[in-house]
Amino acid sequence: MDGQIAMVLSVLLAGLGLFTLIVRKELIFKLLGLNVASGGASLFLVAVARRAGPGVPIIGLGPAPAADPLPQALVLTAIVIHFATLALALVYVIFLTEHRHTQDVRHLERLEEE
Amino acid sequence: MRWLAGGVTLSLVGLLLFASLSLPPGSEAPDLEAIAGRYGVRNAVAAVVLGARLWDTLLEVLVFAMAMVGVRIALRPLSKAQEPPPVPESHLLSQAADLLIGPIAVFALYLAASGHLGPGGGFPAGAILGSGLLLLALAQGTERLARNIHERGLERLEYGVVALLISGGMGAALVGSPGSPWLITANLLIGLEVGIGAWVVLHRFVAHRGEL
Amino acid sequence: MNAALLGVAAYLALGVLGFLGRGWLAGVLALAVGAGALIVWCPGFPESTLGPGPWGIRLIGDTVALGFWSLALVLHAAVLWEEQRRRGAFHPLLTLLVGTTLALVLSRDLFNLYVCLELTSLLSFLLVGYEGRPTSVWASLQYLILTTVGMILYLFGLGLVYGRLGTLALSEIGSLVGKGDPVVSIGAGLLLSGAAVKGGVFLLGLWLPRAHGRAPHSVSALLSGLVVKMGIVALLRLGEAFSAGPVLVALGVLTGFGGLVYALWEQDLKYFLAYSTMSQLGYMLIGFGLFGAYGGLLYALAHGLFKGLLFLSAGKAIVQAGLRRIGELGGRLSWGPAMGLAVGTWAIAGLPPLAGFAAKGVLGAALPAWGKWLLLALGVGTVTSFAKLVPLLRPRGGRLQLAGEIPLVLALFALSIWSLISHPFLLDPYLWGQSVFALLAGLLLFSLTRRLHPRLPQLTLDRTALTLLLGSVGITLGLLIL
Numbered sequence: 001m002d003g004q005i006a007m008v009l010s011v012l013l014a015g016l017g018l019f020t021l022i023v024r025k026e027l028i029f030k031l032l033g034l035n036v037a038s039g040g041a042s043l044f045l046v047a048v049a050r051r052a053g054p055g056v057p058i059i060g061l062g063p064a065p066a067a068d069p070l071p072q073a074l075v076l077t078a079i080v081i082h083f084a085t086l087a088l089a090l091v092y093v094i095f096l097t098e099h100r101h102t103q104d105v106r107h108l109e110r111l112e113e114e
Numbered sequence: 115m116r117w118l119a120g121g122v123t124l125s126l127v128g129l130l131l132f133a134s135l136s137l138p139p140g141s142e143a144p145d146l147e148a149i150a151g152r153y154g155v156r157n158a159v160a161a162v163v164l165g166a167r168l169w170d171t172l173l174e175v176l177v178f179a180m181a182m183v184g185v186r187i188a189l190r191p192l193s194k195a196q197e198p199p200p201v202p203e204s205h206l207l208s209q210a211a212d213l214l215i216g217p218i219a220v221f222a223l224y225l226a227a228s229g230h231l232g233p234g235g236g237f238p239a240g241a242i243l244g245s246g247l248l249l250l251a252l253a254q255g256t257e258r259l260a261r262n263i264h265e266r267g268l269e270r271l272e273y274g275v276v277a278l279l280i281s282g283g284m285g286a287a288l289v290g291s292p293g294s295p296w297l298i299t300a301n302l303l304i305g306l307e308v309g310i311g312a313w314v315v316l317h318r319f320v321a322h323r324g325e326l
Numbered sequence: 327m328n329a330a331l332l333g334v335a336a337y338l339a340l341g342v343l344g345f346l347g348r349g350w351l352a353g354v355l356a357l358a359v360g361a362g363a364l365i366v367w368c369p370g371f372p373e374s375t376l377g378p379g380p381w382g383i384r385l386i387g388d389t390v391a392l393g394f395w396s397l398a399l400v401l402h403a404a405v406l407w408e409e410q411r412r413r414g415a416f417h418p419l420l421t422l423l424v425g426t427t428l429a430l431v432l433s434r435d436l437f438n439l440y441v442c443l444e445l446t447s448l449l450s451f452l453l454v455g456y457e458g459r460p461t462s463v464w465a466s467l468q469y470l471i472l473t474t475v476g477m478i479l480y481l482f483g484l485g486l487v488y489g490r491l492g493t494l495a496l497s498e499i500g501s502l503v504g505k506g507d508p509v510v511s512i513g514a515g516l517l518l519s520g521a522a523v524k525g526g527v528f529l530l531g532l533w534l535p536r537a538h539g540r541a542p543h544s545v546s547a548l549l550s551g552l553v554v555k556m557g558i559v560a561l562l563r564l565g566e567a568f569s570a571g572p573v574l575v576a577l578g579v580l581t582g583f584g585g586l587v588y589a590l591w592e593q594d595l596k597y598f599l600a601y602s603t604m605s606q607l608g609y610m611l612i613g614f615g616l617f618g619a620y621g622g623l624l625y626a627l628a629h630g631l632f633k634g635l636l637f638l639s640a641g642k643a644i645v646q647a648g649l650r651r652i653g654e655l656g657g658r659l660s661w662g663p664a665m666g667l668a669v670g671t672w673a674i675a676g677l678p679p680l681a682g683f684a685a686k687g688v689l690g691a692a693l694p695a696w697g698k699w700l701l702l703a704l705g706v707g708t709v710t711s712f713a714k715l716v717p718l719l720r721p722r723g724g725r726l727q728l729a730g731e732i733p734l735v736l737a738l739f740a741l742s743i744w745s746l747i748s749h750p751f752l753l754d755p756y757l758w759g760q761s762v763f764a765l766l767a768g769l770l771l772f773s774l775t776r777r778l779h780p781r782l783p784q785l786t787l788d789r790t791a792l793t794l795l796l797g798s799v800g801i802t803l804g805l806l807i808l
Contacts (some may be wrong), residue, residue: 011482014478014482016417018475018478018791018795020473021475021791022788022791022792022795025786027467028789030471031471034474034475036469037478038474038478040478041478041481041482041485042481044481044485045481045484045485047484047485048488048489051489052410052781064717070381070488070494071485071488074437074484077437077441078440078481081441081444082474083481084448085444085447085448086468088448088451088452088470089467089471089474091453091472092463092466092467092470093467095455095458095460095463096460096463096464096467099460099463100460105786105787108464109784109786111462112461
């Protein structure tokens, strides 16, 4: 039980997020799905770090054995990257909503063909 | 379509679950002394982020700055709200904000400065600073706050900080194990960068929306 | 190694400083420093680590890195020359994008590749939508969403591989991977899928036609010429580590013909060139899959040059004529775009003595018999798809105004001469005859099929996301079986 629950949950989160991304028609919900899926990926990496031990990877804190600090560092970077991605995607969604007056991807595609 | 999407997603999830549950349990505990001790700090994650994998962190700092740039240039041509966002008439809010911004800023500074000794570091410090500024904006109104903190100047400062981090960081990485002064400086600079960036992003979104 | 890294750092720092003003100047400075750095580390450097011990980031300065540095610098020079009048964030963004590609090709670390790939996605995203036209913004958003999905899969794969093998360094992974370990196979499948999305592979990277077709013209040149190759380089690095050569070849065949089918009947000039890029990626993947680093390198570099040239000329043609449909552009081009398109078409059709011929010849020479037939079929198809550009090559007169095309054409000639000299077997008249045959066969095929107008499935966001996941499952299963 060393982080396996977290691993399973993270995979389910990712699946849920990706499914939402494909199936929902409105752009904002697609972005929400993407957000959830990114969270799943980050959680997966943290779970991988947990496998080495339950402790905090700071000298002098927490029980030994300590968790692996490398995946935790990776997650830090990944979270920042996902934040930037989502902020920028959101900006373009706002832009499109203002110009095309719709969030439905079917309408957006139809407007493309003209 | 729905069925196909569900099927494909389920197969992907299945493959992932199979793989993760087949991972043999627990690897050797990492040698914290080896990694953290090399940089003279106690927080191994900070040692990894700002030491061993510094190059990744520099690129990540660049990514964050690009979010700020992107939000600025992409929202600029859109119709901004007609009147500036109204300043809320809440005494409680403005008193609370004025009281709290001090501790918030100090806490952010503390997190950044002690990131090499305990949990924290530049990134959460910057996020806290940005949120603190948002709190002030709730009380004062975003436009007035933007003027008060010289937002244009801060944006230009941000570019300078990022360039400094990239050049300084590359220098530190090539030199080898620069030790805790570098980690502290880097944490503080990153905190500044993330704080400014977070504020600019929040401000642009609020200004576009027209109200808080 | 230090010179290369300093060059990259200078590129990135100057790019950022460019936001303060004088972005074009910062770009030129970065180019100068980058070229200087290249000269310094030119002999290459073996795999080295940036950072202490097992935790550091592995980098390598091999021929692949050298080749792409040169390509990147030439393309950057072309765009700098071409877009001297742009203000604002355009040039800083471009400089940062080129700088990131310089960083990526040096990398032999799983996570470093991830960060570089994501950074190129963000920067390309901003550049594609730069001019703020709704169609470009939509294309750009589709691009960002799909590449992010790909990178999420990549992260899962990275977690699995690190969890199983305990290292992020590709060379160590290469030696640690045992045959038939399902965890590593699934992880590798996800990693490859993520890279394949970025690399514009047929099922996974169907964002490519729209993004490259709708970007500002010089941005399209850079994207098709350089940035899309970053995903291919990632696939190469990953493929070497996980012994996934056959998967790359399969992806190459799929992408080569899939892109070709769409290219044959596409009437919008820029979309057509984008589909052609997708098809040409097939050559590179087959080369990299069968022969490792040197297999597809020549083709990748040649394609970067002539596709960049094609996009620049196409952009000018569209601006001059005011429209984008190939059928209506005939006879409306001035000398500059017409010549640019002519040189590019000559190269991509694989006609001697240009680099396209050399690249196809070098690749074909090493292939088994079935491979040679495959390549011939692709070559004939390429000629057929480009045949419709012939009416455009007749200029209507006007002055010859060249800008960014000059460095590209010069580099293309240089590459052509170099490849002919270093591969003397290319002077065999049999090969020359073969390419003429491909030319004639392609033209014949074109005249036979020009009346056909099949309806191909539209590449909507939902469908492309679905094919992405489908493709990733396919790749993962493929790796499990192997």
